[in-house]
Amino acid sequence: MPDSMIFQRTKGLTDAEFTYCPGCTHGIIHRLVAEVLVELNQLEDAIGIASVGCSVMAYDFFNCDMQQAAHGRAPAVATGIKRCLPNNIVFTYQGDGDLASIGAGEVVHAAHRSENITIIFVNNAIYGMTGGQMAPTTLIGQKTTTSPYGRKKEETGDPIRVSEMLATIPGATYIERVSVHNPAHVRKTKKAIKKAFQYQQEKRGFTMVEILSTCNVGWGMSPLDALDWLEENMIPYYPLGVYKDKVKEEGRQ
Amino acid sequence: MKNKLTFDVDRCKGCELCIRACPVNILALDEKRVNIKGYHPAYIMEPNKCIGCANCALMCPDVVIKVERVKSDD
Amino acid sequence: MTKKLMKGAEVIGASAIAAGCKHFFGYPITPQNEVPEYMSKEMPKIGGVYVQAESEVAAVNMIYGAAGTGTRVMTSSSSPGIALMQEGLSYIAGSEVPCVIVSVSRGGPGLGGILPSQSDYYQATRGGGNGDYFMPVYAPANLQEMSELMQKAFDIADQYRTPAMVLADGMLAQMMEPVEIKPYDSKNIDKSSWATTGTKGKRKPNIINSLRIKADALEEHNRHLNEKYCTIRDNEKDYEAYQTEQAEVIVTAYGSASRVVRNAIDNLRDEGLKVGMIRPITLWPFPDNAFDELPDTVKAVLSAELSCGQMIDDIRIAARGRWPVDFYGRTGGNIFSSEEIEEKVRAMLKGVISNAR
Numbered sequence: 135m136p137d138s139m140i141f142q143r144t145k146g147l148t149d150a151e152f153t154y155c156p157g158c159t160h161g162i163i164h165r166l167v168a169e170v171l172v173e174l175n176q177l178e179d180a181i182g183i184a185s186v187g188c189s190v191m192a193y194d195f196f197n198c199d200m201q202q203a204a205h206g207r208a209p210a211v212a213t214g215i216k217r218c219l220p221n222n223i224v225f226t227y228q229g230d231g232d233l234a235s236i237g238a239g240e241v242v243h244a245a246h247r248s249e250n251i252t253i254i255f256v257n258n259a260i261y262g263m264t265g266g267q268m269a270p271t272t273l274i275g276q277k278t279t280t281s282p283y284g285r286k287k288e289e290t291g292d293p294i295r296v297s298e299m300l301a302t303i304p305g306a307t308y309i310e311r312v313s314v315h316n317p318a319h320v321r322k323t324k325k326a327i328k329k330a331f332q333y334q335q336e337k338r339g340f341t342m343v344e345i346l347s348t349c350n351v352g353w354g355m356s357p358l359d360a361l362d363w364l365e366e367n368m369i370p371y372y373p374l375g376v377y378k379d380k381v382k383e384e385g386r387q
Numbered sequence: 388m389k390n391k392l393t394f395d396v397d398r399c400k401g402c403e404l405c406i407r408a409c410p411v412n413i414l415a416l417d418e419k420r421v422n423i424k425g426y427h428p429a430y431i432m433e434p435n436k437c438i439g440c441a442n443c444a445l446m447c448p449d450v451v452i453k454v455e456r457v458k459s460d461d
Numbered sequence: 462m463t464k465k466l467m468k469g470a471e472v473i474g475a476s477a478i479a480a481g482c483k484h485f486f487g488y489p490i491t492p493q494n495e496v497p498e499y500m501s502k503e504m505p506k507i508g509g510v511y512v513q514a515e516s517e518v519a520a521v522n523m524i525y526g527a528a529g530t531g532t533r534v535m536t537s538s539s540s541p542g543i544a545l546m547q548e549g550l551s552y553i554a555g556s557e558v559p560c561v562i563v564s565v566s567r568g569g570p571g572l573g574g575i576l577p578s579q580s581d582y583y584q585a586t587r588g589g590g591n592g593d594y595f596m597p598v599y600a601p602a603n604l605q606e607m608s609e610l611m612q613k614a615f616d617i618a619d620q621y622r623t624p625a626m627v628l629a630d631g632m633l634a635q636m637m638e639p640v641e642i643k644p645y646d647s648k649n650i651d652k653s654s655w656a657t658t659g660t661k662g663k664r665k666p667n668i669i670n671s672l673r674i675k676a677d678a679l680e681e682h683n684r685h686l687n688e689k690y691c692t693i694r695d696n697e698k699d700y701e702a703y704q705t706e707q708a709e710v711i712v713t714a715y716g717s718a719s720r721v722v723r724n725a726i727d728n729l730r731d732e733g734l735k736v737g738m739i740r741p742i743t744l745w746p747f748p749d750n751a752f753d754e755l756p757d758t759v760k761a762v763l764s765a766e767l768s769c770g771q772m773i774d775d776i777r778i779a780a781r782g783r784w785p786v787d788f789y790g791r792t793g794g795n796i797f798s799s800e801e802i803e804e805k806v807r808a809m810l811k812g813v814i815s816n817a818r
Contacts, residue, residue, distance in 0.1 A: 207549070
């Protein structure tokens with residue numbers, strides 16, 4: 135039998151080293167998106183939008199055309215691109231500070247218009263880049279640099295569940311929440327990302343995959359403890375699953 | 388045939404995600420080495436026991452690990 | 462050569478379409494609503510795209526994305542809306558993508574009022590967004606000129622990879638004049654070296670970005686931008702000198718205000734008084750060279766603006782202390798009459814000059 139490759143670095147990524155902290159699961163998600171673009175033969179038609187936050191330099195990591203967007207505005211930038219180039223693949227890569235807070239308006243209206251774009255929404259319940267401040271997705275009781283005594287519901291409300299919210303919008307085609315805390319869930323995450331990009335190729339409309347991710351440095355724990363913390367604390371509040379699949383609901387045509 | 392892991396050692400940040408992902412517990416940080424970044428890099432302690440599941444590579448956030456099936460040396 | 466009676470807002474839209482603009486992203490705000498209304502009606506007829514954004518913030522970021530693909534694209538808004546767009550304009554300038562922004566200004570500050578005003582001169586020429594940047598700003602005074610400057614703005618934007626603004630007010634956007642929309646042979650500038658259109662596997666990825674983490678890289682980028690702005694200053698200043706021969710008082714006015722000033726100059730000249738006008742057509746770069754061409758007879762300069770005095774700063778810089786610079790302005794949507802300007806100029810000719818605005 136000849137030698138065979140089981141796993142190697144995808145051509146969908148550049149050779150640049152990720153700038154993320156050790157154990158940060160952004161790197162896993164980058165790799166999955168890049169692998170999907172290659173496997174669906176979309177890489178050369180893809181235009182990605184890097185947002186503001188830890189993933190701002192995603193434009194150096196994805197091996198396709200990239201544009202960097204202002205904080206929260208990636209869905210608007212993606213709209214502008216897609217309306218000019220409807221046959222290209224357009225995706226945004228946004229964190230929870232970017233998408234769920236300052237960019238809450240842009241993502242809601244992009245979904246509402248059913249823009250034929252794919253949003254990769256990385257939810258790690260904190261602002262990572264700026265030093266671990268409270269995000270709209272920070273859990274009740276979670277300590278951050280701006281909720282040093284733990285997030286209080288009475289002062290800040292409950293954490294926003296973005297997938298549940300966007301699933302109520304008629305224009306949203308496909309919304310799924312997944313996680314990357316262990317290999318089985320990494321495999322599921324890749325399937326979800328693939329489905330989203332497939333739907334975009336079929337011009338089905340707005341797709342978003344919310345991916346629960348760790349920020350061990352921001353959370354103040356080791357990378358391995360962060361995986362456990364995600365599973366034990368985030369998943370109960372942010373249940374995994376498909377929140378909307380209009381293509382499946384309406385029957386594939 | 389056997390399974391072969393290759394680590395891009397200088398890209399490893401020593402986060403240990405691969406170590407936990409390994410179902411046969413044959414990965415560890417090499418505490419005798421320090422890579423260019425200043426981390427103890429991950430390595431395979433018992434190469435012959437690798438089952439080629441690629442779980443380590445799936446979890447590695449820095450895409451450090453390559454997994455191949457190659458001819459055995461013996 | 463056929464002229465058609467058109468409304469200013471329609472001239473903006475029709476001229477943009479003639480210049481090859483097929484993509485419009487905007488948000489309603491008075492007094493420019495007829496621009497998006499016109500575009501929403503016309504774009505489908507030519508296979509173009511009209512998108513009503515959820516806000517001016519979203520609209521300008523849609524423009525940023527669309528411009529990144531190398532497509533000719535524009536938006537239109539008014540004072541508070543343009544204020545919201547400054548985030549995107551700074552990104553557009555920093556990442557060097559070409560687009561056209563129409564600003565039909567109204568009175569301010571705050572919600573102000575919808576009537577004609579020129580109180581957004583600073584907003585247009587100083588760059589309301591963050592960072593060291595400028596953008597060319599064109600100030601038409603009639604609808605034929607508005608048509609031609611709209612088309613020119615697209616070319617200048619492409620040529621210099623910059624946002625370009627056409628600044629008007631409610632008077633120009635709402636009035637009607639006979640206009641010829643000239644068929645336009647747009648310059649075909651190759652954008653393939655930077656536009657994000659997908660690599661097609663044939664080139665390295667193009668990246669549109671304004672972030673430079675390292676000090677040296679950002680300084681190099683800022684120097685590059687500054688060199689570009691210097692080139693624009695050298696090549697693109699534009700103005701009209703009207704009745705400046707033997708003039709003793711020069712009135713400086715742009716856009717709608719210059720229409721009234723022109724009448725005043727004509728009336729004063731009919732009386733035998735020696736007065737003229739400098740009318741900046743580009744507000745940035747400011748045509749300071751116009752003042753170097755003035756005859757030795759000039760004794761004083763007046764800035765006549767529909768504001769409390771903004772362009773006067775640039776006039777004083779351009780005057781370099783050679784003449785006193787006086788000011789006359791009305792605000793709130795009130796427009797000075799020809800008589801008001803004539804009276805002010807007669808006083809100046811008699812030596813009554815105030816150096817304060």
